Amino acid sequence: MSDIISVKAPVNIAVIKYWGKRNEKLIIPLNDSVSATLDTKVMCAKTSVCARPDFVEDRIWLNGVEESVKNERLQNCLIKIRSIATEQQSVEKDFLQWKVHICSENNFPTAAGLASSAAGYACLVTALAKLYKVKADLSELARLGSGSACRSIYGGFVRWHAGTKPDGSDSVAKQVVDSQHWSEMRVLVLVVADTKKHISSSTGMKITAETSEFIKHRVEVTVPSRVEKICDAIKQKDFTTFAELTMKDSNEFHATCLSAYPPCVYLTDTSHKIIQIVHFYNEMCGSPKVAYTFDAGPTACLYLLEDEVPKVLSLINHFFPSSSNKDFVKGLPCPTLENIEFLKNSKIQPSGNDLIKYVIYTKVGDGPIILNDSDHLLNENGKPK
Ligand code: DP6
Numbered sequence: 282m283s284d285i286i287s288v289k290a291p292v293n294i295a296v297i298k299y300w301g302k303r304n305e306k307l308i309i310p311l312n313d314s315v316s317a318t319l320d321t322k323v324m325c326a327k328t329s330v331c332a333r334p335d336f337v338e339d340r341i342w343l344n345g346v347e348e349s350v351k352n353e354r355l356q357n358c359l360i361k362i363r364s365i366a367t368e369q370q371s372v373e374k375d376f377l378q379w380k381v382h383i384c385s386e387n388n389f390p391t392a393a394g395l396a397s398s399a400a401g402y403a404c405l406v407t408a409l410a411k412l413y414k415v416k417a418d419l420s421e422l423a424r425l426g427s428g429s430a431c432r433s434i435y436g437g438f439v440r441w442h443a444g445t446k447p448d449g450s451d452s453v454a455k456q457v458v459d460s461q462h463w464s465e466m467r468v469l470v471l472v473v474a475d476t477k478k479h480i481s482s483s484t485g486m487k488i489t490a491e492t493s494e495f496i497k498h499r500v501e502v503t504v505p506s507r508v509e510k511i512c513d514a515i516k517q518k519d520f521t522t523f524a525e526l527t528m529k530d531s532n533e534f535h536a537t538c539l540s541a542y543p544p545c546v547y548l549t550d551t552s553h554k555i556i557q558i559v560h561f562y563n564e565m566c567g568s569p570k571v572a573y574t575f576d577a578g579p580t581a582c583l584y585l586l587e588d589e590v591p592k593v594l595s596l597i598n599h600f601f602p603s604s605s606n607k608d609f610v611k612g613l614p615c616p617t618l619e620n621i622e623f624l625k626n627s628k629i630q631p632s633g634n635d636l637i638k639y640v641i642y643t644k645v646g647d648g649p650i651i652l653n654d655s656d657h658l659l660n661e662n663g664k665p666k
Contacts, residue, residue: 284331285329285330285331285654285657285659285663286329286330286331286408286411286412286651287327287328287329287330287408287651287652287653287656287657287658288327288328288329288404288407288408288411288649288650288651288652289321289325289326289327289404289649289650289652289656290321290325290326290328290400290401290403290404290407290433290434290648290649291318291319291320291321291324291325291400291403291433291436291646291647291648291649292318292319292324292325292326292389292395292396292397292399292400292433293316293317293318293319293399293429293432293433293439294316294317294319294395294468294470294574294576294582295314295315295316295429295432295574295576296315296316296317296511296523296526296527296530296572296574296584297313297314297315297316297504297507297508297511297526297527297530298314298530298531298534298574298576299312299314299428299429299441300312300482300485300486300489300496300499300534300537300538301486301489301490301496301500302428302486302487302490303443304447304449305487306357307424307425307448307449307452308354308424308425308426308427308428308449309424309443309444309449309452310428310441310443310452311443311490311496311500312443312499312500312504312505312508313440313441313442313443313504313505313508314429314432314440314441314504314508315438315439315440315441315457315508315511315512315515316429316432316438316439316441317437317438317439317466317468317584317645318432318433318435318436318437318438318439318460318645318646318647318648319468319643319644319645319646320460320643320644320645320646320647321646321647321650322646323611323612323613323641323642323643323644323646324387324388324389324395324400324612324641324643325387325388325400326385326386326387326388326397326400326401326403326404327385327386327387327388327404327652327656327658328383328384328385328386328401328404328405328408328658329383329384329385329408329657329658329659330381330382330383330384330405330408330409330412330659331381331382331412331659331663332376332379332380332381332382332412333379333380333382333663334375334379336379336380336381336382336663337380338350338380339359339380339381339382339383340380340381340382340383341355341382341383341384341385342382342383342384342385342665343385343386343401344385344386344387344391345386345665354402354425354426354427355405355426357425357426358402358405358406358409358422358423358425358426359381359409361422361425362406362409362410362413362415362417362422363377363413365413365415365417366413366414366415369414369415369416371413371414371415371416372413372414376413377413381409381412382659382663382664383405383408384658384659384665385401385404385405385658386658387400387401389641395470395576395580396427396429396482396576396577398426398427398429398430399427399429399430399432399433400430400433401426401427401430402423402426402427402430402433403419403423403430403431403433403434403648403649404649405423405426406419406422406423406425406426406430406434407419407423407434407649407651409422410422411651418453419434420432420434420435420441420453420454420455421449421450421452421453424441424449424452424453424454428441429441431452431453431454432454433648433649434454434648434649435454435455435456435648436456436459436460436645436646436647436648437456437457437458437459437460437461437462437645437647438456438457438458438462438463438512438515438645439454439455439456439457440454440455440457440508440512441453441454442454442455457512457515457516458515458516459647460645460646460647462515462516462518463515463518463645464644464645465586465587465588466584466585466586466587466644466645467584467585467586467587467589467590467613467642467643467644468582468583468584468585468642468643468644468645469582469583469585469590469593469594469597469640469641469642469643470580470581470582470583470640470641470643471555471580471581471582471583471597471601471637471640472580472637472638472639472640472641473549473551473552473555473578473579473580473581473636473637473638474551474635474636474637474638475549475578475579475580477549479546479547479577479578480545480577481577482576482577485538485541485545485547485577488541488542488543488545489537489538489540489541489545492541492542493537493538493540493541493542494540495536495537495540496537496540499533499534499537503530503533504530507526507529507530510522510526511523511526511527514526520569520570520586521568521569523572523584524563524569524570524571524572524584525569525572527572527573527574527584528559528569528572528573528574530574531573531574531575532556535547535548535575538577545577547575547576547577547578547579548575548579549579551579551601551632551636551637552575552579552581554600554629554632554636555573555581556573557629558596558600558629559571559572559573559583561627561629562593562596565623570585570586570589570593571583571584571585571589571593572584572585587644590616590642591616591617591618591619592618592619592621594610594615594616594618594640594642595618595619595620595621596621596624597637597640598618599621599624599631600629600631600632601631601632601636601637602631602632602633602634602635603634603635603637603639604634604635608639609639609640610639610640610642611639611640611641611642612641612642612643613642613643613644615642
């Protein structure tokens, strides 16, 4: 009988985006990318795994619903970890024959528009690697589940090196700085009301890689230079450079998506309005004080330093009024909002109510952690609690 292993893992938000694969099956990207790992106290995935001789088949439950284990990406992770365990003889031969039960949950709604697969796969491989006692680069394993998951293996700011080897063994994430290095850094996730179903990132990046004339320039010219510059800016805590590169990369990424055929459209009118307001605010401040970035959906992530949070929240409140102020800001304690004088002179009109559903206030945090027995999602019979 084996113990239950439970792990909690973070979400990450890229500032230089991963978009396009050089190998679809092994999930090897066309370019390096850089992200910040977000605090698991605010947003996280939790996974419990357990192997036993009496389990008849591998099974997985995601957010309370049993899903098929036949999922190719899940299989790739399981097969790889079991084959490393065989090679390293890290567990008894019998143990390798036992089936596993996996139970995973996110503490944030999928509707928040944040990719949940990154935290989910980072959790899964960390838990399975411990269960099978394998020694391996966990970022390489997490990558097999979802590309961006490899960056959730580390805390702080993280760079995923695309690598050059055909087998993907050098396509791994490395920490740039830990979570304490730039401890003033904060993130506001503006969850945009969204009814449209968007093209998934996997499909979107495939269409873009196959049809966009722009992606070559992005992969060969702009991204390599931005990655070096933003890593330096992060090390030096140079917010101006960091913010400019983050916004430029988000804009170029979405322009590249639009250059696909058919185009991949992720931003909405509300996203564009957020962009406009951030530029207005930065201009009034005389230098960039806040940076936006958007993934494959309309939800905005704003990077800013802690002392800007009261002003930027009041900026959002002004332009995107909410019909219920209760719980509009979730996550870290909401500071008292500060009035901004120059808002009165703005030509930009406030929107109608509730275009931003709510805001998640968070900060840069650490990588995955192993949880205590009391936090298991599986009971002693290996079934979801
Ligand atoms: C826009 O990691 O979700 O968030 O590797 O196919 O699972 P797969 O894609 P995924 O793509 C994330 C794309 C992005 C940018 C980023 O996180 O770098």
